[in-house]
Amino acid sequence: MQEGLFIDGDRMKADFDALSRIGSTGDGGVHRPTFSDAHLQARRWFLEVAAQSGFETRVDPAGNHSAVLTMPAATRTLLIGSHLDSVPKGGRFDGALGVVAALEVLRSVQDAQLELPVSLEAIDLTDEEGTLVGRLGSAALAGTLRPQDLENPRCGRENLKTALQRAGLSEAGLLSARRDPAQLAGYLEMHIEQGPRLARNGKDIGIVTGIVGIASYQVMFHGEANHAGTTPMQARCDAGLGASSFVVAAHQLVRNRYPDSVVNFGRAEFDSGAYNIIPAHALLHFQFRSPDESNFVRLDAELRAEAEKAARQFGLRVELHPGPKWNPVKMTPEVQAAFEQAADSLDLSHERMHSGGGHDADKLVRVTRAGMIFIPSPNSVSHDPREYSEWKDCENGANVLLRAAVEVANSSH
Numbered sequence: 001m002q003e004g005l006f007i008d009g010d011r012m013k014a015d016f017d018a019l020s021r022i023g024s025t026g027d028g029g030v031h032r033p034t035f036s037d038a039h040l041q042a043r044r045w046f047l048e049v050a051a052q053s054g055f056e057t058r059v060d061p062a063g064n065h066s067a068v069l070t071m072p073a074a075t076r077t078l079l080i081g082s083h084l085d086s087v088p089k090g091g092r093f094d095g096a097l098g099v100v101a102a103l104e105v106l107r108s109v110q111d112a113q114l115e116l117p118v119s120l121e122a123i124d125l126t127d128e129e130g131t132l133v134g135r136l137g138s139a140a141l142a143g144t145l146r147p148q149d150l151e152n153p154r155c156g157r158e159n160l161k162t163a164l165q166r167a168g169l170s171e172a173g174l175l176s177a178r179r180d181p182a183q184l185a186g187y188l189e190m191h192i193e194q195g196p197r198l199a200r201n202g203k204d205i206g207i208v209t210g211i212v213g214i215a216s217y218q219v220m221f222h223g224e225a226n227h228a229g230t231t232p233m234q235a236r237c238d239a240g241l242g243a244s245s246f247v248v249a250a251h252q253l254v255r256n257r258y259p260d261s262v263v264n265f266g267r268a269e270f271d272s273g274a275y276n277i278i279p280a281h282a283l284l285h286f287q288f289r290s291p292d293e294s295n296f297v298r299l300d301a302e303l304r305a306e307a308e309k310a311a312r313q314f315g316l317r318v319e320l321h322p323g324p325k326w327n328p329v330k331m332t333p334e335v336q337a338a339f340e341q342a343a344d345s346l347d348l349s350h351e352r353m354h355s356g357g358g359h360d361a362d363k364l365v366r367v368t369r370a371g372m373i374f375i376p377s378p379n380s381v382s383h384d385p386r387e388y389s390e391w392k393d394c395e396n397g398a399n400v401l402l403r404a405a406v407e408v409a410n411s412s413h
């Protein structure tokens with residue numbers, strides 16, 4: 001481990017503050033949805049600062065923005081990055097902190113005149129938050145983006161076309177933005193935790209072991225409409241009752257048997273929706289997340305079985321329509337180890353944890369060595385202007401990122 005190697009915290013803070021002003025909401029947050037004026041401005045800012053620092057700058061056909069510190073003997077590149085887009089009216093740390101930290105890593109390596117066997121590339125990945133598609137730049141770079149992802153985007157087809165035009169990008173470009181994995185030496189990211197665990201446990205750094213799998217369903221219970229006043233309670237086929245019973249059963253199942261996992265019902269609709277009619281149909285939208293592959297598969301089957309059980313119990317019929325599904329992924333063990341050694345070399349406490357939110361690393365780990373660290377989010381609020389981390393923790397994270405990057409670069413052969 002490189003003793004005596006540190007980032008310049010004041011320089012990184014100046015960058016972070018400059019970036020926080022672009023798209024500022026005035027209450028500590030930023031509003032930088034993908035390809036909004038503020039987002040495009042933030043990306044221009046990144047390239048300008050990179051160029052002023054003496055780095056080569058690049059924009060690929062997926063719109064990913066890069067600053068490159070080229071090493072003379074290198075044939076491969078270690079990516080270090082995050083994202084400059086935000087959710088609507090989001091916080092100023094999510095994504096932006098990882099990008100300024102990546103840039104600071106490059107400058108620190110440059111200042112120390114280190115010679116590494118691979119080049120270093122600070123990268124701002126396109127549309128991580130999913131204004132358009134979600135983790136669009138990383139999927140394109142990894143080569144896992146499919147034409148159907150663009151045919152049926154989260155934002156709607158027309159919005160996608162307009163947005164790409166604004167940014168001067170094309171669908172053909174997105175689908176051709178794959179980088180040859182043989183030229184990649186890995187991907188590292190520093191991010192805020194967005195949860196309570198590190199602060200609660202008094203730890204400095206979270207070493208991410210993996211990223212949860214996420215599956216979504218629409219489920220429809222079918223019963224029979226009837227008069228709400230004259231139909232005896234025991235003679236009803238109440239779709240709303242089946243749906244409600246399923247919501248409670250699903251929560252109990254996850255809390256009792258899958259402590260690492262979560263389930264959320266984000267939408268419920270009863271049809272016909274009148275006070276005096278027994279609901280004939282009840283629609284639920286739910287999502288569950290699990291960090292472990294075998295639990296993910298088992299929980300999926302058990303939730304479906306619970307829906308069917310609720311339907312049987314109340315004399316209903318049930319239909320389940322699966323939505324998007326992403327399997328859990330594990331981060332690369334040697335990258336986790338490099339982060340741990342880096343934290344140890346700085347006398348920072350750390351613990352291993354999975355990520356309950358999606359990140360670009362889950363696309364990139366499919367093609368190259370990848371890993372992430374988290375820093376504490378003391379108020380546990382994210383995707384909101386109240387999102388906050390102590391600056392000391394931001395500096396700690398960037399120092400861990402720097403030393404781990406040098407370690408991963410030196411172990412690339």
Ligand SMILES: [Zn+2]
Pocket residue numbers: 083094095128191
């Ligand atoms: Zn993020």
